[in-house]
Amino acid sequence: MMFGRGITVLENTADGVRESAWSFADMDYVEQGAVHLYSWLRLNGVVADRPAAVQVEYNAVVASLFTQVVRAVRQAWTGPDSAVLTEEQGKLASLVAVDYKLGNYARESILPGERVLATVHQPEITVPGFLFFRRRLTATYVCVLTDRELIFISDDGSGGDTGRYGVVRRYIPLTKIKDWQLASVACDKTGVWRLQLPGETVVLHFSVPAQSALLVLTVLLDEARGRGKGKGLT
Numbered sequence: 001m002m003f004g005r006g007i008t009v010l011e012n013t014a015d016g017v018r019e020s021a022w023s024f025a026d027m028d029y030v031e032q033g034a035v036h037l038y039s040w041l042r043l044n045g046v047v048a049d050r051p052a053a054v055q056v057e058y059n060a061v062v063a064s065l066f067t068q069v070v071r072a073v074r075q076a077w078t079g080p081d082s083a084v085l086t087e088e089q090g091k092l093a094s095l096v097a098v099d100y101k102l103g104n105y106a107r108e109s110i111l112p113g114e115r116v117l118a119t120v121h122q123p124e125i126t127v128p129g130f131l132f133f134r135r136r137l138t139a140t141y142v143c144v145l146t147d148r149e150l151i152f153i154s155d156d157g158s159g160g161d162t163g164r165y166g167v168v169r170r171y172i173p174l175t176k177i178k179d180w181q182l183a184s185v186a187c188d189k190t191g192v193w194r195l196q197l198p199g200e201t202v203v204l205h206f207s208v209p210a211q212s213a214l215l216v217l218t219v220l221l222d223e224a225r226g227r228g229k230g231k232g233l234t
Helices: 060-078 086-090 093-098 100-109 208-225
Strands: 006-013 016-023 027-035 038-047 050-059 116-122 125-128 134-138 141-146 149-154 166-173 179-185 190-196 201-206
Touching: 006 050, 016 038, 016 050, 027 060, 038 060, 050 060, 060 149, 060 166, 093 100, 093 116, 100 141, 100 149, 100 166, 116 201, 116 208, 134 201, 141 208, 179 208, 190 208, 201 208
Parallel strands: none
Antiparallel strands: 006 016, 027 038, 027 166, 038 050, 116 141, 125 134, 141 149, 149 166, 179 190, 190 201
């Protein structure tokens, strides 16, 4: 149930109906994902001074109803705007050319009035596993920085166990990013980007080809946040 500037989730459990109430200000991010017909909406943040999360699962047939919820939450963070999207979506043309699927999801994710500042495309990273097999360290993802949000779009499923056949979109308002760190990881030749939110630390791996674009993005991220720089590569 969505009302005013908040959302209440009622879950029917074996112990009875469980209620969790969220104000938009409580949320660190909102996530919407889908793998075939299986879909979910996830709210993550801090409630009553404690990290909290709730995930609502649904069938993709009714996805438009939940998309309205996601859009309402994001507009509560960024403010409504009737600006034309064409120019900002055009900034993602190079991203679409590199990754048609995620690039188009990125175009759809931009809200009217947002300005696209930078993008990063990270292909799937795998590391050696048992015998001749390789283990996936991170799914393919794109990161879009606007003047209001940090948007992550991945082809992974919820919890990383539902394959490469879906899409996960996570929207983080810039006001919720407290700090960030970039650090190299020598053992698997990847880097790690840590974003500190009030209720969670988001950890992303990146490869050397994406490093320069990510460094540019983090500089613009600090400018958009109006705060001092995070910690660069170590």
